[in-house]
Amino acid sequence: MRTADLPVADLLAALRSAVGPAGLVTDPDQLAGHLTDWRGAWSGQAAAVVRPGSTAEVAAVVALCRDAGVGLVPQGGNTGLCGGAVPDSSGRQVVLSLSRMRAVRELDAANQTITVEAGAVLQSVQEAAAAAGRLFPLSLGAEGSATIGGNLATNAGGTAVLRYGTMRDLTLGLEVVLPDGRIWHGLRGLRKDNTGYDLKHLFVGAEGTLGVITAAVLKLFPAVRSRATAWVALPGPAAAVALIEVVRALAGDRLTGFEVMSRQSVEFVLRHAADVRDPFPAPHPWYALVELSDTLPAAGLDTVVETALAEAFDRDLPRDAVIAAGPAQGAALWRLREGISAAQNGEGPSLKHDITVPVSAIPAFVERTDRALAEALPGIRVVAYGHVGDGNLHYNLSKPVGSDDDEFAARAAELARVVHDGTAALAGSISAEHGVGQAKRDVLADYKDPLELDLMRGVKAMLDPTGLMNPGKVLPPG
Amino acid sequence: MRTADLPVADLLAALRSAVGPAGLVTDPDQLAGHLTDWRGAWSGQAAAVVRPGSTAEVAAVVALCRDAGVGLVPQGGNTGLCGGAVPDSSGRQVVLSLSRMRAVRELDAANQTITVEAGAVLQSVQEAAAAAGRLFPLSLGAEGSATIGGNLATNAGGTAVLRYGTMRDLTLGLEVVLPDGRIWHGLRGLRKDNTGYDLKHLFVGAEGTLGVITAAVLKLFPAVRSRATAWVALPGPAAAVALIEVVRALAGDRLTGFEVMSRQSVEFVLRHAADVRDPFPAPHPWYALVELSDTLPAAGLDTVVETALAEAFDRDLPRDAVIAAGPAQGAALWRLREGISAAQNGEGPSLKHDITVPVSAIPAFVERTDRALAEALPGIRVVAYGHVGDGNLHYNLSKPVGSDDDEFAARAAELARVVHDGTAALAGSISAEHGVGQAKRDVLADYKDPLELDLMRGVKAMLDPTGLMNPGKVLPPG
Numbered sequence: 026m027r028t029a030d031l032p033v034a035d036l037l038a039a040l041r042s043a044v045g046p047a048g049l050v051t052d053p054d055q056l057a058g059h060l061t062d063w064r065g066a067w068s069g070q071a072a073a074v075v076r077p078g079s080t081a082e083v084a085a086v087v088a089l090c091r092d093a094g095v096g097l098v099p100q101g102g103n104t105g106l107c108g109g110a111v112p113d114s115s116g117r118q119v120v121l122s123l124s125r126m127r128a129v130r131e132l133d134a135a136n137q138t139i140t141v142e143a144g145a146v147l148q149s150v151q152e153a154a155a156a157a158g159r160l161f162p163l164s165l166g167a168e169g170s171a172t173i174g175g176n177l178a179t180n181a182g183g184t185a186v187l188r189y190g191t192m193r194d195l196t197l198g199l200e201v202v203l204p205d206g207r208i209w210h211g212l213r214g215l216r217k218d219n220t221g222y223d224l225k226h227l228f229v230g231a232e233g234t235l236g237v238i239t240a241a242v243l244k245l246f247p248a249v250r251s252r253a254t255a256w257v258a259l260p261g262p263a264a265a266v267a268l269i270e271v272v273r274a275l276a277g278d279r280l281t282g283f284e285v286m287s288r289q290s291v292e293f294v295l296r297h298a299a300d301v302r303d304p305f306p307a308p309h310p311w312y313a314l315v316e317l318s319d320t321l322p323a324a325g326l327d328t329v330v331e332t333a334l335a336e337a338f339d340r341d342l343p344r345d346a347v348i349a350a351g352p353a354q355g356a357a358l359w360r361l362r363e364g365i366s367a368a369q370n371g372e373g374p375s376l377k378h379d380i381t382v383p384v385s386a387i388p389a390f391v392e393r394t395d396r397a398l399a400e401a402l403p404g405i406r407v408v409a410y411g412h413v414g415d416g417n418l419h420y421n422l423s424k425p426v427g428s429d430d431d432e433f434a435a436r437a438a439e440l441a442r443v444v445h446d447g448t449a450a451l452a453g454s455i456s457a458e459h460g461v462g463q464a465k466r467d468v469l470a471d472y473k474d475p476l477e478l479d480l481m482r483g484v485k486a487m488l489d490p491t492g493l494m495n496p497g498k499v500l501p502p503g
Numbered sequence: 504m505r506t507a508d509l510p511v512a513d514l515l516a517a518l519r520s521a522v523g524p525a526g527l528v529t530d531p532d533q534l535a536g537h538l539t540d541w542r543g544a545w546s547g548q549a550a551a552v553v554r555p556g557s558t559a560e561v562a563a564v565v566a567l568c569r570d571a572g573v574g575l576v577p578q579g580g581n582t583g584l585c586g587g588a589v590p591d592s593s594g595r596q597v598v599l600s601l602s603r604m605r606a607v608r609e610l611d612a613a614n615q616t617i618t619v620e621a622g623a624v625l626q627s628v629q630e631a632a633a634a635a636g637r638l639f640p641l642s643l644g645a646e647g648s649a650t651i652g653g654n655l656a657t658n659a660g661g662t663a664v665l666r667y668g669t670m671r672d673l674t675l676g677l678e679v680v681l682p683d684g685r686i687w688h689g690l691r692g693l694r695k696d697n698t699g700y701d702l703k704h705l706f707v708g709a710e711g712t713l714g715v716i717t718a719a720v721l722k723l724f725p726a727v728r729s730r731a732t733a734w735v736a737l738p739g740p741a742a743a744v745a746l747i748e749v750v751r752a753l754a755g756d757r758l759t760g761f762e763v764m765s766r767q768s769v770e771f772v773l774r775h776a777a778d779v780r781d782p783f784p785a786p787h788p789w790y791a792l793v794e795l796s797d798t799l800p801a802a803g804l805d806t807v808v809e810t811a812l813a814e815a816f817d818r819d820l821p822r823d824a825v826i827a828a829g830p831a832q833g834a835a836l837w838r839l840r841e842g843i844s845a846a847q848n849g850e851g852p853s854l855k856h857d858i859t860v861p862v863s864a865i866p867a868f869v870e871r872t873d874r875a876l877a878e879a880l881p882g883i884r885v886v887a888y889g890h891v892g893d894g895n896l897h898y899n900l901s902k903p904v905g906s907d908d909d910e911f912a913a914r915a916a917e918l919a920r921v922v923h924d925g926t927a928a929l930a931g932s933i934s935a936e937h938g939v940g941q942a943k944r945d946v947l948a949d950y951k952d953p954l955e956l957d958l959m960r961g962v963k964a965m966l967d968p969t970g971l972m973n974p975g976k977v978l979p980p981g
Contacts, residue, residue, distance in 0.1 A: 227704075
């Protein structure tokens, strides 16, 4: 890491001249929104926020900061959950906001691709695809403010990964400003290209530590024209794993969502959310939300769900089940799932974990981790929910009823270790879809193969030898 | 590149002691099959073929060769088309055959994954999946001898990429022996893992130049239980691009194959192959082979095809169409497609090209390239066929009728340039699914962004600083 060669005032003047007055923000009030993440979990300081209007301007900004030895923090919608887009506390870093670069550069319907700039908001890309009779399938809670650049930098997931994959899988080409200021014009819209190393995969999921993604070619899919949604009561996660097998064997690619949640999760939603009700008269230990979709307008999906559920009942998997009679009922079922994160806030501080294990290991993971947490803190309330098909659980924790908020929050690291040790014991990952950022940077050293950390550091040193791209993120010190 | 520090005899003795007598081949007769590719297009010499029986033995072999400064050429089923697994002519390189490492290490049905060693033959992996009621969808002509390691090293494609992706997309985890002899234990069966740079993508498609893949965790899918196949006569490639849109909008993921071929291609099959017949009474300029499949046993696929074709006829796209009445008729239609490569051999030397362009650019590519080739060599016969959904055409050339074989073969480089220039002009790739190997190594420098070549060389230098992994492959000298 170099220290600044130029006084900050000189750098800011040079940046202003590169991006124009509208592109440089130094007013403290305007800076504020860029220095703290949306949850208020991470805060920092910055010398400025730079908002370039073009890829060439991004390249100029990167080159100026490199010459000045000043760290750059790329930022999208600032909706990340791990502090990856928040600067450090030094006040010397510069935040690089892509918010002025939000164009849809091209939509090629026959090639089923859309080329968008990094600052485009996810929802606007979904809408552009829909207007062309296509589907851009990435879907997540923050889609109204999260940007494509942030989705790429964190390899975003969400509820449709089961069928369509993560952001990485949806990406065909990238345009990237490298740490040395050169522009890689890799905006290829090709589904096959075996001409050497596939470099785009270095930048997807790198959280801005290897360069600045400025645009991408993304895959589109045919529009969905029918949908069926079911809510199934289950005795536990083993039944959920068995149920997804039954449904998938029949429904194949029609299965586009398979979410599970514990009774605890649903209880919080019923307690704190508006416009929700328990679909069943009695409580059950776990639930699955099953969604099928199809390109055919009259695809007979209800029959497919009914057939799958009949087979599941034959095998004694569900305790109860209901199929939504239409879109309104389907949306009501989704509210039970989507309300969990907000509802948990009504119960004091939430300790959030985002893990994956092999799908087959979910039951063992839940059983062992529930037990270990109860031993560590009797009365702890586990809010477990997630995407069974991906092996991805959001394994969040609420304090025991009546206990002290601060005492609970103070045990965050200890309790996270219980969850992460449980993950590691089953060959899982401590970050499924949220990334590393600052939040998991240091613990990564405890869970990642040292050889893999070596290779990651080698890649970092090759692309960013001065270490000025998003310093302090992802890579543990070492 | 280092020169040998040890005499070859010492190295061979050390290798024999590392892999046992059965693991070292130096007998010229036994060597021969490893020194020439299956087509006889590429030949080399080698000091020995080493056949390790375990990952630890591979690591020992890599370390010994590194210490001796001897280049290693990883080899699978030797079915590659670009000479990537054939040693150079020096006789100093060592071929590393994975043929003794062919175990299925694990099949996790609930996780929909199979863990296999690199030497496993593709067909045996398909069969292991089928025995568990699952589908491993990679499918290509050489599947009876091509190995998983070769499929990974070349990021193999084939006829099902449209629905299931390339080998890269089917891979969740890897075990790799690095050029320094260390073993990366990356055999994770996770569908989401955002804990840093996704290193597996460096090794997939690297053709053995960055390390030796010894095992992989691959995705499985639900078994297919119904299928429909149609053969459609078309006026040209523009109609094929329009037709795939019509079919895909209705059929969605049911569309698992969409192959096209020019009349010239089909004519060669009708002339040279056994057990084939033209489905239509009159010739047509182009044809599409459309295949739908489904996990449901009675999925009504014929109705979906009929509906799609009715809409296509309304839009005046097909000239004629037939839907296979059952699996036997479906297989007969596939013979017309799959016979092309062999049939072309009956017409003298074939100059083969494997290109992609954006799907929307296929019609312009065919029109311009056909014309440029006819200008370069009047009477040249273009055998164009491929996978429309991937933008991938095998754009092969046969000599003008009655002309001289050698004169035609002597113009290979010049004619390849016409095809590749046409590809580049439409933002395409000069290697869609066959890789680079030796065949396209030098021309790569003419078509690849120099910045991208720089980055590739940076990756190579980082992982293989002594340049002993598959020397002379993929990376152009520079």
